Amino acid sequence: MPDGGAPRPVTGVRVDHSGPGGGRVRIAFEVDVEPLPGGAAGGLEFAAALPKTASAPAADVLARLGRCLGEAWRETGGGSRPLFRARAVLREARWHGDLRLPGAADTVEQAARLAVDEAERALAEDRAPRPVGREALGRPPALPRAVRGVYVRNIVQTSCFGPWAVVWADAEPLPGGAADDLEFATALPATCPLPDEPLPDAYAAAFGRGAREVLERRGRGRPVFAARLVLRDAVWSEVDSTERGFCSAGRLAAAEVLRCVAQNRDPRPVGRGADPGGPVPPMPGLRRRF
Numbered sequence: 001m002p003d004g005g006a007p008r009p010v011t012g013v014r015v016d017h018s019g020p021g022g023g024r025v026r027i028a029f030e031v032d033v034e035p036l037p038g039g040a041a042g043g044l045e046f047a048a049a050l051p052k053t054a055s056a057p058a059a060d061v062l063a064r065l066g067r068c069l070g071e072a073w074r075e076t077g078g079g080s081r082p083l084f085r086a087r088a089v090l091r092e093a094r095w096h097g098d099l100r101l102p103g104a105a106d107t108v109e110q111a112a113r114l115a116v117d118e119a120e121r122a123l124a125e126d127r128a129p130r131p132v133g134r135e136a137l138g139r140p141p142a143l144p145r146a147v148r149g150v151y152v153r154n155i156v157q158t159s160c161f162g163p164w165a166v167v168w169a170d171a172e173p174l175p176g177g178a179a180d181d182l183e184f185a186t187a188l189p190a191t192c193p194l195p196d197e198p199l200p201d202a203y204a205a206a207f208g209r210g211a212r213e214v215l216e217r218r219g220r221g222r223p224v225f226a227a228r229l230v231l232r233d234a235v236w237s238e239v240d241s242t243e244r245g246f247c248s249a250g251r252l253a254a255a256e257v258l259r260c261v262a263q264n265r266d267p268r269p270v271g272r273g274a275d276p277g278g279p280v281p282p283m284p285g286l287r288r289r290f
Contacts, residue, residue, distance in 0.1 A: 038085040
């Protein structure tokens with residue numbers, strides 16, 4: 001909607017997406033987004049107008065996609081309220097793989113978000129939608145340079161258990177022969193301070209998921225750059241830390257890597273509780289060596 005004009009339909013949003021590594025679950029579909037009367041009230045309605053074929057997706061699969069599209073639409077317009085009341089009409093849909101496999105639900109959710117992101121971009125830029133999704137795009141270029149010393153301090157201590165995660169990470173270019181576009185590794189000390197225990201594997205994995213989410217959404221289904229992310233050190237709390245908090249830290253770290261590359265600068269502290277104008281503190285693991 002350029003210059004605040006009336007909503008217009010976005011037709012032919014095409015998604016072809018699979019989970020990391022490919023080959024497990026793949027979802028391809030085309031959807032139209034049509035404005036409905038009533039402004040933003042009511043969010044997104046969903047309807048399927050598919051050809052009647054023997055390979056048509058099952059009703060529960062369509063319902064899951066519809067729910068994911070509705071949830072993603074509610075986050076448009078900056079997340080405060082949807083851009084406008086709309087109907088998503090599914091015109092084509094193909095599934096490959098068993099949607100009961102671990103991670104399949106995440107692939108469906110990611111595909112729905114990619115569709116909504118592209119519809120929102122097409123409206124903002126007053127253009128036709130472009131194909132999105134891992135399978136619709138070529139391999140991304142390698143990260144132009146290493147970004148070392150990314151520091152996230154994301155701590156909000158409230159009675160409602162806000163995020164509690166402190167991490168140090170590096171990002172490195174990924175060679176062209178790598179199997180995936182994005183690799184995640186840990187190079188953590190044997191124990192992390194507070195509470196002087198190894199970082200739980202679930203928290204490290206959540207950090208990687210959050211980073212992947214940002215890099216793939218920014219890249220329309222594949223990471224903006226082929227990169228290797230290395231989690232170097234962390235501080236966590238036995239009481240307040242959660243997977244969700246470390247996932248959020250991963251998102252913040254990935255966004256800072258992209259800013260460093262775009263602005264050709266070194267990392268700055270990021271996160272709630274961080275001082276963006278202050279120095280990046282040394283990793284606790286390094287301090288313990290002296």
